[in-house]
Amino acid sequence: MLNGADAAFLDGLRGQGIEVVAPEPRYLEEPRGRWPGRAAAVARPRDTAEVAAVLRAASAARVGIVPYGGGTGLVGGQVMGAGEGALILSLERMNAVRAIDPQSLVIEAGATLEAVHEAAASVGRRFPLTIGSQGTAQIGGCLSTNAGGVNVIRYGTARALCLGLEAVLADGTVWNGLTRLRKDNTGYDLRDLLIGAEGTLGIVTAAALRLFEPPAVEGSAFFTVPSPAAAVELLSLAQGRFAGCVSMFELISGQGLAFLRQTGPEVRFPFAEDPAWMVLIELGLPAGMDVEEAFAGLYEAAGDLVTDAVVAQSAAQMAEFWFLRETIPVANRRIGAISSHDISVPVAEIPRFIDEAGRMLHAMGDMRINCFGHVGDGNLHYNVFPAAGRRREAYDMAAVKHAVHDLVVSGFNGSVSAEHGIGRLKVGDLERYADRAKMAMMRALKAALDPEGILNPGAVLA
Amino acid sequence: MLNGADAAFLDGLRGQGIEVVAPEPRYLEEPRGRWPGRAAAVARPRDTAEVAAVLRAASAARVGIVPYGGGTGLVGGQVMGAGEGALILSLERMNAVRAIDPQSLVIEAGATLEAVHEAAASVGRRFPLTIGSQGTAQIGGCLSTNAGGVNVIRYGTARALCLGLEAVLADGTVWNGLTRLRKDNTGYDLRDLLIGAEGTLGIVTAAALRLFEPPAVEGSAFFTVPSPAAAVELLSLAQGRFAGCVSMFELISGQGLAFLRQTGPEVRFPFAEDPAWMVLIELGLPAGMDVEEAFAGLYEAAGDLVTDAVVAQSAAQMAEFWFLRETIPVANRRIGAISSHDISVPVAEIPRFIDEAGRMLHAMGDMRINCFGHVGDGNLHYNVFPAAGRRREAYDMAAVKHAVHDLVVSGFNGSVSAEHGIGRLKVGDLERYADRAKMAMMRALKAALDPEGILNPGAVLA
Known part of the structure; x- marks a missing residue:
């Protein structure tokens, strides 16, 4: 059994200079509203040494630690409803860029995913992990949950985008695995073990992330397809034609479009009559290619797999296409x-x-x-x-x-x-x-x- | 302390129908000739159940198991020189294709990497892991060592190419993690933990592998560069221009070329005068692109980063270029x-x-x-x-x-x-x-x- 983080425990942390505050409501909520969290306090360390001090103390006193990133997770990994005395550990003050070069970014876990994108852009590069909540989600949480999103098809999940980690283990030991290497076969893959472990094996405090050159030519299109089977065939055709340069390939159903029309978020619909199925395709192509020609070539090669298409004519229209896809969950919640x-x-x-x-x-x-x-x-x-x-x-x-x-x-x-x-939502499913x-x-x-x-x-x- | 695999132990395995033979020399050698291996016998199970039976018995009797794939590893992971009584476990009889579709191949661990390539080709796909020893190396060993090779730049190491594993644990338990999923966030990443663990955490018996559509257009070229710094800048330029379609980018030194000339393997040299540095670039591009134009555009954009170039004019010449690169280690061994x-x-x-x-x-x-x-x-x-x-x-x-x-x-x-x-070569380095x-x-x-x-x-x- 774990013990509560009592006043003496919290005073001990404060005595080491660690910021410990009462839990504001935002630390005790999650987006689906299923679990009201409970906690004794929130510790907000300012550096890795303070995280280590918190874990050393928690380990000695057997106090439960709930790691808290941006709080955007959908399975309750960030809120603990049972017990009274857990300590929330928020790394929000640890958000510094530690190092950056054209191939990699070393950044602390409390930085938002948007801040990671901005840091990458500052050196003309891109960090391709893209999720709806990126303005709030923190990179530590993205890694701890092995976040996915729309660009996985091309770039992989968070795990594939991370070169190295710094983490604090349960006993307060600091693991410095913050290498910026693409290849390193010296022992077990501790990085991938901590990524996706949802804070149950260690606390990620910083990460070395892979940066990518943005594709020279980009564009997107909606293609209507007669069936999901046609969508899968079209994907295969596109992957072959474009040599893996498909950055996004999202299925959208007529039911989803009907929900959008019914619930009324301000979305521009690409086709006068909603199709039963359509796909949103984004391409990121080599220099010298014309994206409109690329989509036209795909359309022609696709034959009966495709019934209609509309290609974005500008970056603004690309954003509009993306907005439609991104708004489907909003409509779902309203229904x-x-x-x-x-x-x-x-x-x-x-x-x-x-x-x-x-x-x-x-x-x-x-x-x-x-x-x-x-x-x-x-x-x-x-x-x-x-x-x-x-x-x-x-x-x-x-x-x-x-x-x-x-x-x-x-x-x-x-x-x-x-x-x-x-998280906590699917513990039973896992079992x-x-x-x-x-x-x-x-x-x-x-x-x-x-x-x-x-x-x-x-x-x-x- | 471990026990030797004595006659009674081996008879027990034979009694369960498992093939157990005396160790031929090939099981006791490794390519660098540093360790003469020792072993009591070689077990050659025909299926996963037999692997499980071997491990159950070994676990109960505390007998050491040396997993043996194709035997091509360069760090002595496949030969144990100490002790007399270990049991070599070879999965060479387990090489069946269990399932194949355009996105994935499920194959047993004893299949050679070349057999994996052939299976992929049979459905018009490619498995991009490419190493010199692929005719002999087995996929189980490639995964257990997280093999790399020349296409990592585009496709990642063995870890990135594996969707799921079947493995037998030390106590004989069979883990069925043989899913063909691109995304699966249900718990810890056991797959990546076993990949690269060199058979010290479990025995990989089968794998689900990712297959890729071959790029529509392919070609290769040698570019001479004034320095390694120019090579790195050229790489970055190429990645940006070709949207990640660089399949290979290998540095070759003038010293390497001199060794090739001196030791005399039959290599065709691309430049009359050997450069101090050159790179071998392979591109795999979208349909509609012209690879010669692509290289010409890169050459022009590269300015002072490049001093000369020669583009392969045929598939045969591509193979010739690759042969030069591949022969460098041969020359090294002769020197x-x-x-x-x-x-x-x-x-x-x-x-x-x-x-x-x-x-x-x-x-x-x-x-x-x-x-x-x-x-x-x-x-x-x-x-x-x-x-x-x-x-x-x-x-x-x-x-x-x-x-x-x-x-x-x-x-x-x-x-x-x-x-x-x-392996065994770098245990001290790791420490x-x-x-x-x-x-x-x-x-x-x-x-x-x-x-x-x-x-x-x-x-x-x-």
Whole structure:
């Protein structure tokens, strides 16, 4: 059992010069409003040595630590509802750029993702991780949750974009793994182990990130497609033609467009009549290519895979296209889902999954499905809504969730959390679906690196 | 202490139907001839269940297991010289393709890398991992050592090319992590932990690999450059112009060319007069581009960064260019190095490293340096040779090695094993140079997953 962070404990931290404050409400909330967090206090260290001091003290006193980044996570990894006495550890004051060169950026964990983008831009480079919450999300949290987003198809998840880490372990030891190397085969991959561990194996305090030259030519287009199967074939065609220069390939459904029209966010619709399915494609091409010609060539080669297309004519229109895609979750929230899923299946299986899941759900009741997302990653945001005019409470929400997850896992060897992580929301799902050997290994690793269980208690592992 | 695999132990395996044979010499050798291996026998299981049975038995009897792939590793990870009684575990009979689709290939660990390439080609795709020993190296070994090679600049190391693993743990438990998902944030990254662990944390029995559409247009060229600094600038220019479509960017030195001429492998030299430095660039471009025009545009944009260039006029000439690069290590072996280094530094630091290392070594004595390799990865094969007419035994070989490694680590925060791994050769280097917290974490992970220490004893960790 863990102990509460009592007054003596907190005074001990203050005595070492560490800022410790009462938890404002923002530290105790999460975007979905499912968990009201509880905590004794918030520690806001100003450097890695102070983080180490906090963890040394917490380890000695067996006090639970809840690491807090920007607070934008969707699975409750940042709020602990149980217990009274945990200490929130916020790295918001640690946001300095430590070093930058054209290939890499060393930055502290508390910097927002937007600040990372700005630092990259200051040397004419790009950090390609792009998510809706980037103005608030912090890079430490992005790494700890192995964030994904729309550019994974080309650049990979957060894990692929990180060269090195500095982290503080449960006992307060500082691991300096802050190398800026592309290749380093000296021992186990501790970096990738901490990335995605959601603060349960160590606290990321700084990272060395890969920077990329922006593509010479960029553009985007909507292509309407007759089916998800056509979208997957079109993707394959595009990858072959453009030699991997597809930066984004997002599926959008007619249901999603209908929700946008119904809930009324100010979106410009690309086609007079909404298609059943369309894709948003972004290309980032070599110098000398013409993006409009590139899209025209793809359209022609695609034959029956495509029924209509519109190419952005300016950077402003590219932003407009992107805004439509980005606003779909807003419309979803206004409609109110029975169940929302962040799932992945093998890319080739997307059409069969959409088909089978749809048939299954329609057999369960009258529901609407808004399925959209990252086709190139096999990652769908598969959201289920009540029929028009009905309330979601009229449905067995848990049954819908389990049916979709069961199908994903049993029918497709897929994942019930493609990019959001486990947090506290999906601890039960992990238990239910994970391979037994995987769970045993995870528990063994947790016990090896955090024997007292002080790091983000209750997240990932029960 | 581990026990030997005695007759009773081996009979127990045979009693379960597992093929157990005496160790032929090929299982006890490694390419550098440094370690004569010793072993009681070789087990050649035919499926994962038999691998599990071997490990269950070895775990119960505390018998050391030496996993053996193609035997091409350069750091002695595949041969154990100490002790008499270890059991070699070869997965050569497990080489089946279990499943293939245009995005992924599920194949058993004993398949050669060449067989993986052929399977990918059979569905019109490519598996981009390319190393000199691919006809012999097995995919299980490539993953266990996180193999690199010449296409890392574009596609990443083996780790980036693997979607999922099946592995058998020390106690015989089978982990089925053989998913074909691009994104899966359900828990700790066990895949990347086993990849690169050199068989010390588990035995990889099968893998799901990413396949790629071959680029529509491909070509290669030699560009001569006045200095390594110009090579690094040229790389950055090429990455920006070609939107990441640079598939290979290899530095070659005049010393390397001189060795090729001297030792006489049948290589065609691209320039009448050998340059001090040149780079081999391969591009894989979108449809519609002309590779010759692309190289011409790069040449023009490069200005003073480039002094001459020759573009391959055919696939046969591309192969010829590649053969020159590939033959450099052959020439090196014929000359006989004082010390060979597989090091990495941040890409931007390559010029300073080459400069400082050269000055340091020339201050130590009259030596020749052949430095070549993967500029885009910051990975140099930095090899030191005697002056013409002198024998390598005339030099303090250990002092040279230590001086180079010390400079890499202290001066550049670099790696003393960029792509070859630790094996048994570099256990001392790891001890000497690794961060203390890293070593402690690695030992904790090893103890957690292989408490008896039966998996590849003496490799990676002493």
